[in-house]
Amino acid sequence: MNSSKNIYEKELLVKSTTDNLALIREFTRNSAADCGFSDETIGKIILAVDEACTNIIKHAYKYSPEGNIFLAVKFEERKFFISITDEGKHFDPANVPEPDLVQYYKQKRAGGLGMFLIKKLMDEVNYSTLSGNKNQVVLVKYLS
Amino acid sequence: MADFNVNLRGVGSVSVIDVKGYLDAHTAPELENVFNKLLDDRQFKVVVNFDELKYISSAGLGVFMAYVETMRENSGDIKFSNMKENVYNIFDLLGFPILYEFFKDEKEALQKFDSLG
Numbered sequence: 001m002n003s004s005k006n007i008y009e010k011e012l013l014v015k016s017t018t019d020n021l022a023l024i025r026e027f028t029r030n031s032a033a034d035c036g037f038s039d040e041t042i043g044k045i046i047l048a049v050d051e052a053c054t055n056i057i058k059h060a061y062k063y064s065p066e067g068n069i070f071l072a073v074k075f076e077e078r079k080f081f082i083s084i085t086d087e088g089k090h091f092d093p094a095n096v097p098e099p100d101l102v103q104y105y106k107q108k109r110a111g112g113l114g115m116f117l118i119k120k121l122m123d124e125v126n127y128s129t130l131s132g133n134k135n136q137v138v139l140v141k142y143l144s
Numbered sequence: 145m146a147d148f149n150v151n152l153r154g155v156g157s158v159s160v161i162d163v164k165g166y167l168d169a170h171t172a173p174e175l176e177n178v179f180n181k182l183l184d185d186r187q188f189k190v191v192v193n194f195d196e197l198k199y200i201s202s203a204g205l206g207v208f209m210a211y212v213e214t215m216r217e218n219s220g221d222i223k224f225s226n227m228k229e230n231v232y233n234i235f236d237l238l239g240f241p242i243l244y245e246f247f248k249d250e251k252e253a254l255q256k257f258d259s260l261g
Contacts, residue, residue, distance in 0.1 A: 018170035050201045054169040101239045113202035120237055
């Protein structure tokens with residue numbers, strides 16, 4: 001905790017492999033716990049971050065293990081921000097339709113569930129493109 | 145760290161899959177392998193026992209979506225049992241209770257298959 005500004009900040013840089021998801025979840029758990037969230041809310045934040053990173057590994061880097069995933073946590077004015085940045089293929093979240101489970105059932109597929117979960121689990125979700133061809137999603141949870 | 149374990153056992157004509165630990169994009173292929181083996185063996189009646197599953201992400205949920213229709217086309221099904229509340233909540237959030245049957249105990253899920261013959 002940075003006591004002079006009363007802002008909590010923490011960072012993690014990992015390669016884009018699915019075996020790093022456990023590490024990403026642990027980082028998220030510890031950060032959210034440090035900021036005082038309940039176990040139930042910590043569970044929601046962890047799942048949202050897992051889903052966002054899984055999407056990056058799958059879609060932005062197409063399972064190439066050499067990509068970087070950079071996570072930065074900030075807790076300020078009772079808001080928990082976790083930004084997740086990658087340098088992979090850009091995608092437009094507006095082009096991802098809401099999942100329809102009955103349609104998926106018929107088509108034997110299940111895409112888009114992750115993005116839908118992220119939206120349901122967090123208070124704010126903001127996708128953006130940064131300079132240097134970087135993509136960023138910022139997930140926000142309010143501490144009630 | 146991310147430990148996941150999957151075990152397959154037969155109870156009468158039903159295959160029971162025990163899942164344990166953390167089911168995510170890294171570990172979901174292990175579960176897919178078990179479902180592929182069931183299809184190879186033409187075993188279509190499946191109960192998944194979640195008693196020791198601590199965590200699931202959409203990659204895990206996607207596995208059940210991918211196989212359930214094939215099981216049903218062959219007079220089988222995938223039924224769920226012994227799910228912890230935090231895991232059930234994720235299934236619920238995505239609307240799974242419309243398409244799948246959930247049971248408190250494995251025994252109840254097995255009985256449901258028996259009662260259908």
